[in-house]
């Protein structure tokens with residue numbers, strides 16, 4: 001799946017409708033911050049902090065719910081580093097990550113830069129959905 005979102009307000013509104021989400025003001029505000037043309041990894045907290053300057057305040061719970069709605073709709077990809085590190089990635093193409101454990105920061109690794117030599121077969125009745133490689137750095 002290759003999907004890049006480099007959208008203007010009108011396009012963001014259309015994109016939200018396309019995936020079945022009503023373009024509410026809160027969703028539009030968050031979508032504009034997320035899909036500004038630069039791929040980014042955000043947490044609910046970091047995105048919430050970015051909304052502070054806006055006229056309309058958005059609760060952390062709403063930011064959290066919206067990030068999950070966008071993820072379910074395929075607009076974002078979730079990267080779970082650990083229980084305290086749940087990131088949302090605007091780059092929804094297949095890729096891997098470096099994780100800076102000191103700064104809590106993710107950097108993309110192109111999928112071609114990682115070579116997986118051998119994987120065990122998936123448990124019976126399951127199939128591999130995807131493989132996420134997170135290389136932790138300090």
Ligand SMILES: [Zn+2]
Pocket residue numbers: 041089091095096097106107108
């Ligand atoms: Zn990424």
